[in-house]
Amino acid sequence: MSDVPQPDSSATGPSEPKDGSAKVPKSLLETTLSGAIALAQSGKSYDQAAEQFAAVASQIEGESSEAATLLKRLWKEYISVQRSAVFYESLSDAEAGLSEKMAESNIQLKRNYMRLVQEQ
Numbered sequence: 001m002s003d004v005p006q007p008d009s010s011a012t013g014p015s016e017p018k019d020g021s022a023k024v025p026k027s028l029l030e031t032t033l034s035g036a037i038a039l040a041q042s043g044k045s046y047d048q049a050a051e052q053f054a055a056v057a058s059q060i061e062g063e064s065s066e067a068a069t070l071l072k073r074l075w076k077e078y079i080s081v082q083r084s085a086v087f088y089e090s091l092s093d094a095e096a097g098l099s100e101k102m103a104e105s106n107i108q109l110k111r112n113y114m115r116l117v118q119e120q
Contacts, residue, residue, distance in 0.1 A: 032056050040079055043086040049079075 026034070033056045039049035053075050061068040 029056060029059060037078070040082050043082065046079065046083075 032052055036049045036052035036056065039045040039052065057068055057072055057075070060071055
C-alpha cells in the first residue's frame, strides 16, 4: 500500500449536485422577481406583480440603466403574453362549453327523431 492519500468522496459536500455545479442560493432580487412572475402567471394579481417588479426594476436601475430598460421591456412583453394566454384559455373554455352543449343538443335531436320514427 502506498502512502498517497485517497480523495475523500465527501469532499464535494452534501449540498453540491453530482454534476459538479454548485447550487447557489437565490438572492433577494431573484426571489422578488420570481414572486412577481408567479403573481403574473396567476392572471389575477397583475397589480401586485407590477409592484414587486417595480421594486426589482428600481434596484436594477441603480446598478445599470440599460439593463433596467431591457428588463422593463421584457416585463411588458411577459405581461402581454400572460394576458393573451389568459384570454385564449378563457376563449378555449367557452368554446369547449359550446361544443359540449352542441353535442348534447345533437344527441337530444337524434332521440327525438328516433321517437318520431318509432311512433309512425
